[in-house]
Amino acid sequence: MNQDVYHDKEIFLQNYEDMKRSLRIYIYPHNKNDPFANALLPEESNQEPGGNYASEAYFKNVLYKSHFITKDPSKADFFFLPFSIASLRHDPRIGVGGLADFIREYMRNISHDYPYWNQTGGADHFYAACHSIGRVAMEKVEHVKSNAIQVICSSSYFLPNYFSHKDVSLPQIWPRHDEPQDLANTSRRKKLAFFAGTIMSPVRKSLAETWKDDSSIFAHDGRLKTPYSDHLLGSKYCIHAKGFEVNTARIGDALYYGCVPVILADYYDLPFMDILNWRAFSVVIMATDIPNLKKILQEISPQEYSVLQANVLKVRKHFQWHKSPVNFDAFYMVMYELWLRRSSVRILS
Incomplete structure (x- = not known):
């Protein structure tokens, strides 16, 4: 049995440092006056995300504050589509029934107002969603489902619209901060x-x-x-x-x-x-x-x-998620998974 937790720790650590130094993300801009700012901008609450699908909010909130962000799209390796599936799902103006139409209209505007999607067919774009309802949201944008990188919790080889070589499995994590003690002691595990x-x-x-x-x-x-x-x-x-x-x-x-x-x-x-x-x-x-x-x-x-x-x-x-990223935590691991896919983007381009 291979007892090492990494496939190749030396390569991972070397590439990880390269990723932290060089990876750049451009986020499509929206302002606070946008009628759907609640779903397009990070949460402003001082409370940390909670619940089964907190991973989506954690990832988005931390990304906006990270050093990976660039305001210059010409320097970007990837473009983030910042809509929050969780927020839209609970928004009475949209709800589950209106998700697909909202995303279709959003993508129509992005591809019309900016040149970046059309340069690669969306292969260097990504979005994040933890609830499986995110798949329903993509029903009317086949090009997003097929081309963009889906950073999603419901990552099954069995599903026809999930591509493991392209998409990223987002860990579904219930936030916890009170560190349990003496975890190495196995004698109490009866x-x-x-x-x-x-x-x-x-x-x-x-x-x-x-x-x-x-x-x-x-x-x-x-x-x-x-x-x-x-x-x-x-x-x-x-x-x-x-x-x-x-x-x-x-x-x-x-x-x-x-x-x-x-x-x-x-x-x-x-x-x-x-x-x-x-x-x-x-x-x-x-x-x-x-x-x-x-x-x-x-x-x-x-x-x-x-x-x-x-x-x-x-x-x-x-x-583990943190309000501010901690080295090797879930946020940095997702970013590393994205970084690994940058060469595929160039081929698709």
């Missing part, structure tokens, strides 16, 4: 594996029905009566099971609390796959292996588990 969540997919139904009465695998349907964090800290393995989409915040939860993720989401293009060796810090199995789950986990030796858990602690920094 449970073999843990899952809790609404049973709204065949994968979760199979998981709950197979292991609902087991003493070492805790598979719970619905909300817990005890703190969620206690289960994450008290389990060796924490299960990420596909719901409506392949992505949930459970991988970020597991890593934050030092629990080795077990990934039950077939066709999930896991975040930062270009950089991280997921098998060094997680257990990836097919949904068809749910009946064998206990056997698979019990066959992992204590020594192998120690390596997995130690590697979880190494990579958890890559799955």
